[in-house]
Amino acid sequence: MNLKNFSLYIVFTMFSIGTFAQTSLLNAKSAADIGIMPLEQILIKAEGPIPYGYVREKDILFGIKVWENISLSEKANEMYLYPLEESLNEGGIGAKSLFKVLLDGIKSGDITEVYDDSDFKRKRNLKDIEDSFVKVDTLDAGLEYLNAGEKVPDEYIQRTELTASDVKEYHIMGMWFFDRNEGQLKYRILGIAPVVADIYTKGSARENYVELFWIFFTDARGTLFQNYAFNAKNPLNPVNFDHLLNARRFSATIYKADNQYGNRKIDEYIKNNDLKRLFEGERIKELIRNLEDDMWNY
Structure with a gap:
């Protein structure tokens, strides 16, 4: 990595830290700061679960x-x-x-x-x-379309999902x-x-x-x-x-x-x-x- 790229990396890193540092609801200086994941949360998620021995x-x-x-x-x-x-x-x-x-x-x-x-x-x-948690039924009114070989309108199709x-x-x-x-x-x-x-x-x-x-x-x-x-x-x-x-x-x-x-x-x-x-x-x-x-x- 040359000096120019390294400098850009440092600037980007510092900018990222500054961006994520003020994300707490109590520390936000504007409403736009609320909802951004804190830096510590990003680092924790990046580490992943503790491996089993x-x-x-x-x-x-x-x-x-x-x-x-x-x-x-x-x-x-x-x-x-x-x-x-x-x-x-x-x-x-x-x-x-x-x-x-x-x-x-x-x-x-x-x-x-x-x-x-x-x-x-x-x-x-x-x-x-998928068949265990999604069920698709055709209502009686839609059977006429089905028997005629036509596409059944969406309002005659009942979808149930767990x-x-x-x-x-x-x-x-x-x-x-x-x-x-x-x-x-x-x-x-x-x-x-x-x-x-x-x-x-x-x-x-x-x-x-x-x-x-x-x-x-x-x-x-x-x-x-x-x-x-x-x-x-x-x-x-x-x-x-x-x-x-x-x-x-x-x-x-x-x-x-x-x-x-x-x-x-x-x-x-x-x-x-x-x-x-x-x-x-x-x-x-x-x-x-x-x-x-x-x-x-x-």
């Missing part, structure tokens, strides 16, 4: 996979549901619902590891899953394991799935809820890191979804775990007894809580 198989002394249900009807989990429409926080950072973040990531091609279930064997693309408000819960699958190399109990999310009203039974008396798709979590981390949830406790300090999920900032119940019953769900081997199912989930939680102490005592 490599774990050798022989260093895992104990591990158990668990499937959990994050109910969006609980207040502790409302940051994954709202806002139903994208909104802007101070500094121009857009807050989205988790469902919109995942769906936008799939549509843009940023998220490609999409599967039928948590076994991650049958891969799906946008075209495969939105964030249709998401009832999220299912996550992860592993708790004791890392001998670091001498501590760790948790890592492996997959996440939105549970929505089946678009073909939505609004009917037999409305059914299904897992729309499963995403291999590592593939979605970049997208989750770049998108923010609305922080009701401090709206001026939004938190990205990658941090929220990895820090386990949610309330969840275990509905499935590695077990001697072929990894069946709890409600499949404990039938017609909600209290026993609850106790079984708590038993698994207690096993995980005692895992680290048991390893040290061993």
Whole structure:
């Protein structure tokens, strides 16, 4: 780089810093300054999510996979549901619902590891899953055009598309394991799935809820890191979804775990007894809580 180009680089850098330095709502000198992303936010987003460390198989002394249900009807989990429409926080950072973040990531091609279930064997693309969240019907008045071989006017076509408000819960699958190399109990999310009203039974008396798709979590981390949830406790300090999920900032119940019953769900081997199912989930939680102490005592 010659001296002239280097000088231009320095000038441009200083100009950029000056441009982004006065973006706080309280520090803005004019309304035009509001909504520009602060420099520190640009640097944070540029760094990306913190990479997971490599774990050798022989260093895992104990591990158990668990499937959990994050109910969006609980207040502790409302940051994954709202806002139903994208909104802007101070500094121009857009807050989205988790469902919109995942769906936008799939549509843009940023998220490609999409599967039928948590076994991650049958891969799906946008075209495969589109029928699951979009339904197009022709009204009776439009059938005449269809039968005549003519184009059906738009007013006779009804399009239904699932939105964030249709998401009832999220299912996550992860592993708790004791890392001998670091001498501590760790948790890592492996997959996440939105549970929505089946678009073909939505609004009917037999409305059914299904897992729309499963995403291999590592593939979605970049997208989750770049998108923010609305922080009701401090709206001026939004938190990205990658941090929220990895820090386990949610309330969840275990509905499935590695077990001697072929990894069946709890409600499949404990039938017609909600209290026993609850106790079984708590038993698994207690096993995980005692895992680290048991390893040290061993």
